[in-house]
Amino acid sequence: MLYSCILAIGNTGNGKSFTATIFGAKNVRIGHSTKSETDTITIHNIKSGDFYIDTPGFDDSDEHKDDEDIKRSMFFKMMDAGIENITTVLWFVTPDDRAKASYKRQAKFIESLAKYYNGNAWDNTIIVTKGSKDMNSAGPRDAAKEVATSLSKTGEFKILLYESLPSDNVYKMLQLTSDQLNGFGVYKESEPERILAKYESLMEGHVNRPIALKIRKVKCSKCPEETDPRLASPNCHLESESFHPNSESVHQGKVIDIHPASDFYKHSKHYVAATTKQVFDDSPPLGPPEFVSGYWKCCKDKDANAPGCKKVYRCCDKDYQSSGCEKIYDGCKHKVWETACLTICKNCKKKLDDIGCKSRCKNCKYDNPLSIKGCIDVSHNFP
Template sequence: MPNSCILAIGNTGNGKSFTATIFGAKDVRIGHSTKSETDTITVHNIKDGGFYIDTPGFDDSDEHKDDEDTKRSIFFKMMESGIENITTILWFVTPDDRAKASYKRQAKFIESLAKYYNGNAWDNTIIVTKGASDSNNAGPRDAAREMATSLLKTGEFRILLFENLPPKSVYRKMHLSSDELNEYGVFKESEPERILAKYESLMEGHVERPIALKIRKVKCLKCPEETDPRLASPNCHLDSEFFHPNTESVHQGNVIDIHPASDFYKHSDSYVGATTRNVFDNSPQAWTVRAVTFGRINPDRPEFVPGYWNCCKNNDANALGCKHIYHCCERAYSSSGCEKIYDGCKHKVWETACHTICKNCKKKLDDIGCKSRCKNCKHDNPLSIKGCIDVSHKFP
């Protein structure tokens, strides 16, 4: 059965996990699974690239209880695993002459797998009965008939494991061969290839006509929930509102580089070479002094010799600086800013964020929300949350 996908459903203890090993699933715990394991949906890889989906037990009572959650969880697991087609449905039941409510709910689930599929899900279904061929099994079939369009191609496999028979069982006393035992629906656990051969004969043609799940989105006519009816929570969230699911604090605008202080001009080096020297004073006053003192005093006058700026060689001590820089960092005027700020709020990048927005849509919190939630219970309508109002959905 290359690329087959087998879905096993039914009550706990009817052989779903054991059958997974028959199809080649590894690391399957049989007979001593914990409650958490029996509540888990497991997709096993089997031979030839196929899958075997082992599901939690449906409720064995006639009450509704958690069957709806189980069914929705099975659909979610198939979607999560990318499974779009079911090759074979193995419906594990026990001999019963009553079409009890639990069987009707399970049959309804099988029927729902083909909700948008043009074919008949029962053509790809095998009813696996944990009991000998002489046991009464009318109950499950009667329950199926209430839901099915036709059961003509529905297979049936009645199976008892030889190792589980009591010591005084007639099948033990008769010392029958494996072929003879198999005719009575008795198979040896030590001969799994015989069980597999029986399944494969019943599954003939299933690969050519798989059940297409065809997940669709449909809006409830009563509430905002829009999903595949098979995935919908049992009850409605009747009134919704838009909200922002997550918030974060941010600065306004983009990060830019600035110089926080103004620019100015300066010389990068010192002023050097300036000095004062005495020179001959040729003024009338100096000559008068010389005449009065008969030349003994020859007054000179001081003369300033200018220097120059070592950086630019300009000899004007008051000249404008030759370097255009910023006060804050003394970088060149054309250089990038020495400090990062947000151009919207003008805050430095290391300062505490000043603005709260929606993390999801990046809008202000006073804008219309980007996600819908129930006004009553504030749940944001995830499919895993039951509706808060005890009103059933109405899908077109």
């Protein structure tokens, strides 16, 4: 039987490495792996160019290595090995309802395998439940239902290892045959061919409909990351915000000339003083000498006490048709020498409380986020 590529996922201690030996992997260390070894993704050659991928447990990660790091490492490792399809996913679990959150994260990873695949990854998945007293727990399957497309074709293998059972266990006390034990889901490590046969029966047809990984390259709209979303680094930029890059203080309006005071009529400052004159003629004098009133030189026909004859401005004494004697801004009416009254953007000339003329990352404030790596652990925005 062709296996092509088997991917084993699940927490450490659930039988992934032991099962690798069932499929023919060599030099597999079981039961005493160090922490660094459980963090390692191992691709075993099993036969005729087929692979068994043993992965680290999702709950084995250190603080610096979260689930997303493990997922990226898996995909990179498969890319380096030239693996383009997954034939079967073996999901190793224990019947523990309390681990539902962990199961849900692992189920999301299985679902992500088919991100660009038209088929259903769960059709090629076998839930392998490592035996315990409670063999009927639906914890893993219930967790998977929350994210899975469909579980109708998902296989299930509930297995108890005979050697791990206590001596007073009913399966040992009854001294059952291998066929009888297998009927109850109990298998002997000394009979790996029987375990393999069970796996092969559950894997029937998988090789004809493999999960195509379809690694592709797409561009994040918030940062320069351009890769398959499943391989992307965890850091991106926050959504952008608008801003004004520079500011300046100004007055409102244009500079104009004005006269700050109103106009009025006035005479020049010089006038001819009042005089008396004697009128001589041949007639006898009729009375005292005639009084001649003074007059303004600017308008000789007007008496010194007559209203002004010239229209000027009080502020500068210039003719009313002259240009203003003081410069102000026609918008805010401030004089040119007064302190600027408004702060605006130097680039777009809009008020600072208007929508900014440029955009930047809300977190790092860098104004060209598409040219630098992400600054914070947030989701990318891939199309």
